[in-house]
Amino acid sequence: MRVLLTGSSGWLGRYLAPRLHAEGHTVIGLDVAPGPHTRIIGSVADRTLVDRTFDDHGIDAVVHAGALHKPYIVRYPRQAFIDVNTSGTLNLLEAAVAANASRFVFTSTTSLMISTAIREARGDTAVWIDEDMAPLEPRNIYGITKLSAEHICRLIHAEHGMPIVILRTSRFFPEDDDTHRALSGENMKANELLHRRLTVEDAVEAHVVALARAPEIGFGTFIVSAPTPFTRTDVADLKRDAPAVIARLYPDARELYARVGWSLPASIDRIYDAGLADRVLGFRCQTDFAEVLRALREGRTSPVAHDPSYVSPKESH
Incomplete structure (x- = not known):
């Protein structure tokens, strides 16, 4: 297929583009920043550019991985998030419909499922989060615009029948967390694989599978994260004493962590x-x-x- 990949210069795009090539697809990369897999420099917010891209390259499938992300909230106005994350997604969807594209994969985020209450860990138990959780109350403009884009995806599928798969990916960024510094970055990322992270390689494979299976699925929204070892019966204990739960499942975890000076999470909130x-x-x-x-x-x-030194190409070019 001739696949339009947005965000082709970003962290996910740099891994996903060659993987799509390996699957036999022709990849047309679009990004605001140059990169080895980016043919077209520009924004999905530019409807003229989007339409021209479909016309010039005969696009028949889309993987929309480009976005303004949460760390950019302090540097960009809210309107920029609306223009890119919401209006940009609409531009791509309408262009895909006009081109009779066979499928559309949208990279969304688990962040849109996190309310202020969850973010501040106000409850007495960890929150078990799956696709049935409601209501969704995103805590910032990033989550709001990504959820709005998901609703537009649903509308376009309902009106036109175009197969669309939404992947709500958990964390896979390489840099340090922009809000938590208590642990080293390596330690924190290892801990997060228990409940809120995946590797970029797994994120890539999820998109490859979604692209292949979209026509069969029709429409679907999926959380994509490393499989958790916990069950719903663990939520109270995880909030109160996460190391005890982890020790029950992995008896040597504490000792292995001690060898490298790492710490297990004291509490898990989601x-x-x-x-x-x-x-x-x-x-x-x-x-x-x-x-x-x-x-x-x-x-x-x-x-x-x-x-820890990773900087998005969008910010560095």
């Missing part, structure tokens, strides 16, 4: 359940917390990419 993606989409992340422990036992580097 768990993303990616079970629906496993059951319906047919995708399951290959890297989980157990793989981190295997790497520690064998003296290998962590399977989770960590680059």
Whole structure:
């Protein structure tokens, strides 16, 4: 297929473009910043550019991975998030319909499921998060615009029947967390594989599977995150004493962590359940917390990419 990949110069795009090539697709990369996989420099907010891209390149499938992300909230006005994340998605969807595209994959985010109450961990138990959680109350303009884009995807599918798969990915960024600094970046990322992270390699594979299966699925929204070892019966204990729950499941975790000076999470406030993606989409992340422990036992580097110096090409070009 001739696949339009937005965000082709970004962290996901740099891994996803060659993987799509390997699947036999012709990839037309679009990004505001130059990159090795980007043919077209520009924004999805530019409707003229989007329409011309479809016309010039015979696009018959879209993977929309480009977006303004949460860390940019302090540097960009809210209108920029609306223009890129919401209006830009509408531009792509309408152009895809006009071109009779066969499918559309939208990279969304689990962030839109996190209310202020969840973010501040106000409850007495960890929050179990799956696709049935409601109401959704995004806490910032990033989440609001991504949720709005999801609603537009649903509308376009209902009106035109175009197969659309929405992937609500959890964290896979390589840089340090912009709000939490208590632990090293490597330590935090390892901990997050328990409940709110996946590797960029698994994020790539989820998109490859979604692109292949979109016509069969028709329309679907899926959380994509490393499989959690926890169950719903653990939510109270995880909030109160997460190391005790982890020790029950992984008896040597504390010792392995101690060898490298890491700390287990004292408390866990949310768990993303990616079970629906496993059951319906047919995708399951290959890297989980157990793989981190295997790497520690064998003296290998962590399977989770960590680059505290990473800067988005959009910000550096």
